[in-house]
Structures are given as C-alpha cells and as structure tokens.
Amino acid sequence: MNIQEIHKHFLESSGVSTDTRKIKKDSLFFALKGDNFNGNSFAKEALTKGAKLAIVDEREYATTDQIILVEDILKTLQELAYTHRKHLDIPIVALTGSNGKTTTKELINAVLSKKFKTVATQGNLNNHIGVPLTLLSMSSDTELGIVEMGANHQGEIQSLCEIAQPDYGYITNFGKAHLEGFGGVEGVIKGKSELYLHLIGHKGSLILNLDDPIQQKRLGSTHTYTFGKTEEAELKISYALAEPFAHIKFSETIVESNLIGQYNEVNLAAAAAFGSLFKIEHSAIKEALESYIPSNNRSQLIKNDKQTLIMDAYNANPSSMEAALRNLATTHATYKLAILGDMFELGEAAAAEHQYIADLAEQFHINQIVLVGSNFMKTQNSAICYASTEQFLETGLPDEVQAQLAQATVLIKGSRGMALERILNLLNVK
Structure with a gap:
C-alpha cells in the first residue's frame, strides 16, 4: 500500500495512535519501536481496542487485512505527515533554539490563535516523532500550524524541515545546549541554523531578533520581519523588567506578563512580532500575552x-x-x-x-x-x-x-x- 492510499485511510480515521494504552477509536495505529519495546507486537491489541488499521514493518505481525505491512514504520509516519502537510496547504510556523523554545511556542500560539484556528506542538513533542504527530493532529479546520523543533545533533533540524516544510521560522537563541551531540557551541549554531537555511532555500520568511548579532550573520537573501531595541527594527521593543514579572512595550502597548525573569522578555517580544507580522490588533496581542500562565515547571x-x-x-x-x-x-x-x-x-x-x-x-x-x-x-x-x-x-x-x-x-x-x-x-x- 502506497503513502497516498494510507493517507486516504488516515483522512477517514480519527487520527493516529502510537500507544495501545491510549487507543482512539477508528484511529490508525503505528507500531513504533523503542529501545525496550517493539510496537509490532501490539498490533492485534490495538485493533481489539478499537483501532481501524494497524501499520507494522515486520511481516510476521501482518496477519490480517486490517494490518498493513510497510518497509519502515518511522519513515512511513514521517512520509504520511509530509503528505498531510501538503494536502492541508496551510501556513506553518517553525521555531527552534537552545533556550525558551516551548515557552515562545506557547506565546506565539496564544497570539496567533486570536485570529486563526491554530494547532501547535503539544508540550515539547518536538523530535522526529513529535513533529510528524503534530502535523497529523491538524485537520481541514486548521488555518495555521505552529511546530516546535528540537535537536541534539546536526542534520536533525534539516530533516524536520523537510517533513514540515515551514513557511515562517524563528530561532530563539544559540546557547550551550546539547553540546555533546552538536560538538560544541559552533556546532549548535550550525545545527539550529538549518531552519534558516531551509527557509532561505524555499523563499520563506524569517522572524529576526535584531539584538542578536549571531543570527544576523546567518542570513541570506530572504524576507525577514525584524524586532528589537534598535531603530531599524520593524517592531521596536522596549524591555523593562518589573520584578518579578517580565514586561515589554511595543508601539505604545505595554504588556505585563505572568512570566518571571528578564530572559522571558525576548520570548514575549518574538510572540508580539509574530502577531504584528500577521496583522493582529495590538490590543489582542496584549490580551493574549498577559493571559498566558506558565505551567509544567517552566518559569x-x-x-x-x-x-x-x-x-x-x-x-x-x-x-x-x-x-x-x-x-x-x-x-x-x-x-x-x-x-x-x-x-x-x-x-x-x-x-x-x-x-x-x-x-x-x-x-x-x-x-x-x-x-x-x-x-x-x-x-x-x-x-x-x-x-x-x-x-x-x-x-x-x-x-x-x-x-x-x-x-x-x-x-x-x-x-x-x-x-x-x-x-x-x-x-x-x-
């Protein structure tokens, strides 16, 4: 069965399941493998619990017409996500970085959902499995997708971009994260910049923090929307920490957030920049940012x-x-x-x-x-x-x-x- 046929089944299903403990009725069960488990062995159980079809990559488990055999289960999941993304043909925002990815993603989602029906990465499901699952959670009602991308080795962001095909991108920062996998700070910069390189090659748009000189050096000839303290920024930001919460000001609009720490000011500014780029009223941006309450032990x-x-x-x-x-x-x-x-x-x-x-x-x-x-x-x-x-x-x-x-x-x-x-x-x- 080719990927187009699987996608047709997907569109007629309730979505994707990967865990038999959380099977959705009429879903497609993907028998993913882990270090300590083989999802293929759970295919029959998934069907018993209500899955419409199970997809496996080991022949011995393909024992009924409801079990589809593919060559590589993970590759098939990723190809299905790519196919679905092209089928939906909606704007996709992607972001990565060393620090603040998930908080910034939540803030961007809060802002953009004021105007669009958005679907964003849940929690930090931002890897080679999480990104496809995020794309597959989008439906015909979705108007805009927001995809967080995480990586600990060079080449991973490029691979995720090939699946998600983002139209807009933002890198929070380049920091000392995953140094072991990236091979040092220069490796981090190179690896995270794969998002920018993808957008440049596909004529996408970059949201750029003009206060970060490292990011500016990575840019080619592509459209940018800029924010920062400098006069050259398209969205000029003033930062003023009002202890303990981070506050920002843009275009005479003051945002008093529920996020602690000066390091969250740039996250707020990035979300405001996305709102401005997508022509959301400043009052709505303010409301979205001020109503966001952090959770899950983040700030x-x-x-x-x-x-x-x-x-x-x-x-x-x-x-x-x-x-x-x-x-x-x-x-x-x-x-x-x-x-x-x-x-x-x-x-x-x-x-x-x-x-x-x-x-x-x-x-x-x-x-x-x-x-x-x-x-x-x-x-x-x-x-x-x-x-x-x-x-x-x-x-x-x-x-x-x-x-x-x-x-x-x-x-x-x-x-x-x-x-x-x-x-x-x-x-x-x-």
Missing part, C-alpha cells in the same frame, strides 16, 4: 505568604542556568536561595560548565547555594551539596537554611532528569 512563580518560589526545573543548560541566576541576583529579596541540579548532555564540557555555574552563583552573592547531582559534586565550591535528588530528599536542608524559607526567594533549576520538582515539600510548598 512558574509560586507564592506562599512571604516566600517566592521560581520553579524552572523542566530543563537546563549553561546558558539558561546563567540567565536564571542573573535574574535571581537582581531580585530584591531578603534571602535568596538557589537550588541547582545537574545539566545533562554536555559531553566533555560537563566538568568545566558545571564549575562555571558554581563559580557564577557565588559571584552573584546569593545567600545560599544548593548543588544537586554527581557533576556538581565534583566542582570546587562552598555550597551545600547533594549527590542526587534522592539524597536531598532523604537529608533535607540544614536547620539554619530551613529557618530562612518563610521569607526566601528560591530558584529551582535543573535538567529534566533531575526531577527537582520532587523537593517542593521540603520547602513547605504545597
């Missing part, structure tokens, strides 16, 4: 009497960690506590980058620093250290630190694998 602000908790433990790399520490240092708090967890995927740079962050935290004169994880344990520091989140949970904070919590501003920042949200009960946060 969340939790207040408890006199205590302020900055929960930013969804992900971390040296660039985002530095930005979060700088933000904490500028807050006017009686007592500042930074709880920092290990940063992953740094490869040979891990030791130096963890030492840099430990040193930086001390330079900012934060009242108390707590470092969690095996990488931070190897650093030279004067902080309170725990080898793991589990040890932190078992040991707890020293009494003298615990006594300061009622009036503290606390930053929690670490890579997802550290699961630092588990320590909330130690901080008397419910």
Whole structure:
C-alpha cells in the first residue's frame, strides 16, 4: 500500500495512535519501536481496542487485512505527515533554539490563535516523532500550524524541515545546549541554523531578533520581519523588567506578563512580532500575552505568604542556568536561595560548565547555594551539596537554611532528569 492510499485511510480515521494504552477509536495505529519495546507486537491489541488499521514493518505481525505491512514504520509516519502537510496547504510556523523554545511556542500560539484556528506542538513533542504527530493532529479546520523543533545533533533540524516544510521560522537563541551531540557551541549554531537555511532555500520568511548579532550573520537573501531595541527594527521593543514579572512595550502597548525573569522578555517580544507580522490588533496581542500562565515547571512563580518560589526545573543548560541566576541576583529579596541540579548532555564540557555555574552563583552573592547531582559534586565550591535528588530528599536542608524559607526567594533549576520538582515539600510548598 502506497503513502497516498494510507493517507486516504488516515483522512477517514480519527487520527493516529502510537500507544495501545491510549487507543482512539477508528484511529490508525503505528507500531513504533523503542529501545525496550517493539510496537509490532501490539498490533492485534490495538485493533481489539478499537483501532481501524494497524501499520507494522515486520511481516510476521501482518496477519490480517486490517494490518498493513510497510518497509519502515518511522519513515512511513514521517512520509504520511509530509503528505498531510501538503494536502492541508496551510501556513506553518517553525521555531527552534537552545533556550525558551516551548515557552515562545506557547506565546506565539496564544497570539496567533486570536485570529486563526491554530494547532501547535503539544508540550515539547518536538523530535522526529513529535513533529510528524503534530502535523497529523491538524485537520481541514486548521488555518495555521505552529511546530516546535528540537535537536541534539546536526542534520536533525534539516530533516524536520523537510517533513514540515515551514513557511515562517524563528530561532530563539544559540546557547550551550546539547553540546555533546552538536560538538560544541559552533556546532549548535550550525545545527539550529538549518531552519534558516531551509527557509532561505524555499523563499520563506524569517522572524529576526535584531539584538542578536549571531543570527544576523546567518542570513541570506530572504524576507525577514525584524524586532528589537534598535531603530531599524520593524517592531521596536522596549524591555523593562518589573520584578518579578517580565514586561515589554511595543508601539505604545505595554504588556505585563505572568512570566518571571528578564530572559522571558525576548520570548514575549518574538510572540508580539509574530502577531504584528500577521496583522493582529495590538490590543489582542496584549490580551493574549498577559493571559498566558506558565505551567509544567517552566518559569512558574509560586507564592506562599512571604516566600517566592521560581520553579524552572523542566530543563537546563549553561546558558539558561546563567540567565536564571542573573535574574535571581537582581531580585530584591531578603534571602535568596538557589537550588541547582545537574545539566545533562554536555559531553566533555560537563566538568568545566558545571564549575562555571558554581563559580557564577557565588559571584552573584546569593545567600545560599544548593548543588544537586554527581557533576556538581565534583566542582570546587562552598555550597551545600547533594549527590542526587534522592539524597536531598532523604537529608533535607540544614536547620539554619530551613529557618530562612518563610521569607526566601528560591530558584529551582535543573535538567529534566533531575526531577527537582520532587523537593517542593521540603520547602513547605504545597
């Protein structure tokens, strides 16, 4: 069965399922494989639970007319997504970057949904599986798609662009993320710039932050829509942090967001630029940005009497960690506590980058620093250290630190694998 025939079945289905625990009735089940499972073995179960068809890539599992055999299940999913994207023929916005991708995507979606029926990447499903699933979640009612693209190796963004065929693109920044896979910061810049190169080659449009000189060097001859502090920007932005929330101003419109930290100001500005590019009223842009409430441990602000908790433990790399520490240092708090967890995927740079962050935290004169994880344990520091989140949970904070919590501003920042949200009960946060 060719991809056009599969797409015809897809259009007559309720969508795509990849997990038999969450089968949608009349869906197409794609038997994806993982390190510890073979989706082919679940094909019959998927049909029993209501799937219309199951698609497998191992002949021994193609035992009924409802099970379609293909050569490569992942490649077929990606080809189906590409076919569906071309079938819909709607504008696609793509974004990538080292930090702030998911927050910026949510903000752009909030703004553009004021005018269009949008579908955006759910959570951070932004890889070689997540991007196809996002495209396949779009229907004939969808007027505009917003696709987040993540990568940890060169060539991945290019591959995702070939599937999604974006018309508009934005890179949040180039930072010290996934250094192990990209082979250093220059590798990060090259890898993330694959989005721009795709758009240049396909005469797409770039949304460009004029305050970021690295991005400007990567541009060719293509249409851009610019924002920034400079007079040359098509959307001139003023940044004014009103502690603890990020505020911006554009065209006499002031946005008072629910996002903490100065590092979120450019994310707000990018979303405002997309709104302006798509000719959305400034009042609607303001309403969209001010109504967005962060969740999932991203830039969340939790207040408890006199205590302020900055929960930013969804992900971390040296660039985002530095930005979060700088933000904490500028807050006017009686007592500042930074709880920092290990940063992953740094490869040979891990030791130096963890030492840099430990040193930086001390330079900012934060009242108390707590470092969690095996990488931070190897650093030279004067902080309170725990080898793991589990040890932190078992040991707890020293009494003298615990006594300061009622009036503290606390930053929690670490890579997802550290699961630092588990320590909330130690901080008397419910």
